[in-house]
Every structure is written in structure tokens, then in C-alpha cells.
Amino acid sequence: MNQSACLKNYSEDSDSSAFHQAKIPPTVTPETLLELAATHGTPLFVIDHQELRKNYATFQKYLPRVQAYYAIKANPDPAIVQTLFNAGASFDVSSIAEFQLVHALLQDLSPEEQQDWIWNKVIYAHPIKATETLTTLNQYKPLVTFDNREEIDKIKKYAPDAGLVLRLRVSNAGAMVELSSKFGADPAEAVALIMEAEQQGLTVEGLSFHVGSQTTNFENYVQAIDLAALIFKQVRAQGYSKMNLLDIGGGFPAPYDASVQPFSELAKRINAELERLIPKDVQIIAEPGRFLVATAAIAVSKIIGKAIRHGKLCYYINDGVYHTFSGIIFDHCQYHLEAFKDGPSEICTVFGPTCDGLDVITMTDELPSNLECDDLLYSRNIGAYSGATSTYFNGFPPATVVHVNR
Ligand SMILES: Cc1ncc(COP(=O)(O)O)c(C=O)c1O
Incomplete structure (x- = not known):
């Protein structure tokens, strides 16, 4: 059966749980994905x-x-940055390349x-900066941002303005990606660090935190805001009145x-x-990355091989963990593969195209067992x-990026 014939079933049977159609952004239908793949080839990365x-x-x-200050690291595609800029976003940058x-x-x-624009709408949110970065x-x-004494000295010397x-x-408890062991001042040292910067002639304008990426434990935000409120109070009680910014991170x-x-629900808690704890004169910003871009892209890949290994059906596709699916390794994220075709399904392993045994996309997704080489999958x-974090490892190029609804 060809893929568009199957797709017809797909459209008619929109409640079919096998296809999760309701969760696909309505603006990018499976038909659109197949058309784009026919035009541009695969692997394809479609940004909506x-x-x-x-x-x-x-x-x-x-x-x-x-x-919202979009955290560019989540996806630095210039067209994404442009669209969010047009929508009114500010930006979190964490390298000179992102700043540029x-x-x-x-x-x-x-x-x-x-x-003026940069001053009002950009935060360099990496607490550890190379001296040449500060100079630029x-x-x-x-x-x-900063989180330790050494950084105060560097900022004083290389970026005093x-x-x-x-x-x-x-706390990053329950987050998919933990950041608190790498960054963040001990709250007990916060007031002393602010006073140290002040003594060096620098101005501390506010506080920030990051509760860990993909935080489903909303209590992290509540606790972090409570902590920040306490430090605001302590600092103001010491007569320091220059802090008027709270950055609630990503x-x-x-x-x-x-x-x-x-x-x-999360917004209600925040x-x-x-409202309860942060004075009205404090400006609140955030650095969302994943929330803004995760649902805005779909990967389309092609089956290039099929085998039974240890009794299990294995598909090989032309995209993998060295490319679009690198988030499996670096982001601890599991993406699900779905087929355009219908058919009796079973639990499969799906491998990427490289020679590396690490290049595994899933060992648990249920896919139709009747898929053939050149059939397409999407995620x-x-x-x-x-x-x-895409690479050219093993000579396989990254997916072609296509923009829709720009
Ligand atoms: C300083 C900082 N801000 C914002 C983000 C974006 O986080 P998220 O994508 O979870 O919103 C990150 C992610 O690592 C980060 O390190």
C-alpha cells in the first residue's frame, strides 16, 4: 500500500489512537509532511x-x-529567533555566537x-564567561549573570559596565535535565556576594534561578520564588535598593x-x-527555551533498512542520535516515532544510520511491522x-530544515 493511500485512512479515522492525530499541530498535517518530504527529501526537520x-x-x-527572554540555546535557528523577535520576545544568550x-x-x-535594545531585552545568562566574552x-x-566571587573579579576587570x-x-528535583550541581550560588552566600559586587563598584540589579529543564515538579518554582523573595527582603533590609529584577529562568x-x-496550572502557581511575595516594583523576566520551541518542529525520516535481530523487528532510518535525535543523548529526551502507514504493530527497535551501536532512537516504540524501505516515519x-547538537559523524549530513507558516 502506498503512503498516501494509508494517509487517506488516517484522515478519515482521526480518532485512531495509533496515530495521535489530534496532537499534531493542526497547521502541519501528515499530508503536508509527505509533500514536504517529496519536495525536499529526507531527513527533514520541519519548523512550524x-x-x-x-x-x-x-x-x-x-x-x-x-x-519572556527566549533561551536561544534551545534552538538557535536564525528564522526561529527572527519569528520570536517579531512576536516581541526578548532573548537569553549564553555565548557570543548566540548574542550575534x-x-x-x-x-x-x-x-x-x-x-538600548540590548540593554532592555537581552540577558547573558551563562554565569561563567570567558574574559574575551566579557570584553566583547x-x-x-x-x-x-554570575554566581561566585571569581566571576565578580572578572566582570569588574573586563565588563565593568x-x-x-x-x-x-x-532545587531541580524532578527536572528532566538537572543544572543545580553546575550553576548557582549557595543561597546562604547570596547577600555577601551582592555586597561584595557593590563594594567593587558593580551594580547587582536582581536575582535569577533555573529550576531544571522540563520541570514537571511545579513545587520547584514555588520554593525558588520564596527563596528569592527572602533574599530581596534581606538585601533591602541592609539598605541596598538597586535590585529590581527577578529572573525565574527556564x-x-x-x-x-x-x-x-x-x-x-504552572502559571497559576507562579x-x-x-503576587504574594514579590514587590510590585520588581520587574519579572523568564528564560523559556523548550516551552517555546519543542512542539514547533517535526522530524521526518526514511526507513533505509529492516532486520530481525534477536527475534525483534529492527528498522534503520536515515536520521539518528548524531543528528536530529541528539536530544536522546544530550537532553535525556525520548521522542516517539510514528508511521504514516497503518498495519499490525509490534514493539520495535529503531536505529540511526551510523555505524555506532550508540545510535539507537528507540527500543520501545510500537510501529507497524509491514513498513518497508523508503517508507517514512515522523517524530x-x-x-x-x-x-x-547535530554533527556530520560518519559522513551523514544533518536534516534539511524547512520552515512553514512563516
Ligand atoms: C541559564 C539557562 N536559561 C534558560 C535555559 C532554558 O531552559 P528551558 O529550555 O528548560 O526552558 C537554560 C537551559 O539549559 C539555561 O541554562
Whole structure:
């Protein structure tokens, strides 16, 4: 049976649980994916800009007091940065290359306007910065995060015009990606660090934290806001009145599966805590990455081989963990593969195209057993931390990127 014939069933049988059709962004139908694959070949990485705009609008709707700074590391595709820029986003950058992606969008502005824009809408959110990075950034008087004394000395020497934001270590319990062992000041040292920076003639403008990426444990946000509120109080009680910014970081979970509670529920908890504890004169920002981009991309790959190994059906496809599926390794994320064709299904192993035994996409997905070479598969919700770490390992090129609904 050819794929479009199967697709007809697919469309007619929209409730079929085998295909999860309702979860595909309505703007990118399976028909669209097949057409794009026919035009551009595979592997393909389809970015839906309508979904990006929708996610940004959702974020701002449910967290009206919070300005979203898109964390570019989640997906640095320049077209994504452009779409979120057009939608009104600010940006979290964590390298000079990411900073330049934003800077490139400001070319029509005068140098003074560029500086003003960067000052108002960019945070350099990596607490550890190379000295040459600080030197490059200093002319823009950026906001930069820090979490230790050594970094204060570096900032004083190489970026004395920067505004500082102290990153706190907070609980990352239950997050898919843990960050608290690598970054964040011990809360007990927070006031001393702020005073140390002040003594060196620097200005600490606020506090930040990151509760861990894909945090489904909403209590992390509640505890972190409570902690930040306490430190605001302590610092103000010491007569330091220059702190007027709270950065609640990233971590907002993408709806990878039904176990993830709706964003509106998380927003309710955050809003209540901000309302209760954070003074009105404090500006609130956040650094969402995954939440904005995860659902905005779909990967389409092609079956290039089929074998039975140890009694189990194995498919080999032309994309893998060295490419679009790199998030399996680096992001601890599991993406599900789905077929365009119908048929009796069984639990399969799906391998990527390289010679490396590590190149395994899934050992547990249920797929039709009647798929053949050249049939296509797709994987939804693959926009975050996926192609961002793609390589040319073994000579296999990364997927072609196609933009829809731009
Ligand atoms: C400093 C910082 N901000 C924001 C993010 C984005 O996090 P998420 O994609 O979980 O929203 C990260 C991710 O590692 C980060 O390290």
C-alpha cells in the first residue's frame, strides 16, 4: 500500500489512537509532511512558525507579569529567533555566537538604539564567561549573570559596565535535565556576594534561578520564588535598593505526554507566588527555551533498512542520535516515532544510520511491522535541544530544515 493511500485512512479515522492525530499541530498535517518530504527529501526537520507564535502568546497570556527572554540555546535557528523577535520576545544568550544572532536583527537601528535594545531585552545568562566574552559584551552594558566571587573579579576587570544578576542554586528535583550541581550560588552566600559586587563598584540589579529543564515538579518554582523573595527582603533590609529584577529562568515543561500538567496550572502557581511575595516594583523576566520551541518542529525520516535481530523487528532510518535525535543523548529526551502507514504493530527497535551501536532512537516504540524501505516515519515535539547538537559523524549530513507558516 502506498503512503498516501494509508494517509487517506488516517484522515478519515482521526480518532485512531495509533496515530495521535489530534496532537499534531493542526497547521502541519501528515499530508503536508509527505509533500514536504517529496519536495525536499529526507531527513527533514520541519519548523512550524505558527506554533512558535502560539507558544509565545500562550506564555505571555498566562504569565502577564513576566517578560519572556527566549533561551536561544534551545534552538538557535536564525528564522526561529527572527519569528520570536517579531512576536516581541526578548532573548537569553549564553555565548557570543548566540548574542550575534540577536545583534544581527538590529542592523537597521542606530548604534545608540542597538545598545538600548540590548540593554532592555537581552540577558547573558551563562554565569561563567570567558574574559574575551566579557570584553566583547561590555560596550553594550548588558545584563549578565554570575554566581561566585571569581566571576565578580572578572566582570569588574573586563565588563565593568555590565549590570549583574545573581544566579541562585535552587532545587531541580524532578527536572528532566538537572543544572543545580553546575550553576548557582549557595543561597546562604547570596547577600555577601551582592555586597561584595557593590563594594567593587558593580551594580547587582536582581536575582535569577533555573529550576531544571522540563520541570514537571511545579513545587520547584514555588520554593525558588520564596527563596528569592527572602533574599530581596534581606538585601533591602541592609539598605541596598538597586535590585529590581527577578529572573525565574527556564524549565517550563513541553507537553511531551499526558503526564505533563497544563502550562496554565504552572502559571497559576507562579502568579500566586509572585503576587504574594514579590514587590510590585520588581520587574519579572523568564528564560523559556523548550516551552517555546519543542512542539514547533517535526522530524521526518526514511526507513533505509529492516532486520530481525534477536527475534525483534529492527528498522534503520536515515536520521539518528548524531543528528536530529541528539536530544536522546544530550537532553535525556525520548521522542516517539510514528508511521504514516497503518498495519499490525509490534514493539520495535529503531536505529540511526551510523555505524555506532550508540545510535539507537528507540527500543520501545510500537510501529507497524509491514513498513518497508523508503517508507517514512515522523517524530513530533522535537524542536528543542535536537538539531542544536547535530554533527556530520560518519559522513551523514544533518536534516534539511524547512520552515512553514512563516
Ligand atoms: C541559564 C539557562 N536559561 C534558560 C535555559 C532554558 O531552559 P528551558 O529550555 O528548560 O526552558 C537554560 C537551559 O539549559 C539555561 O541554562
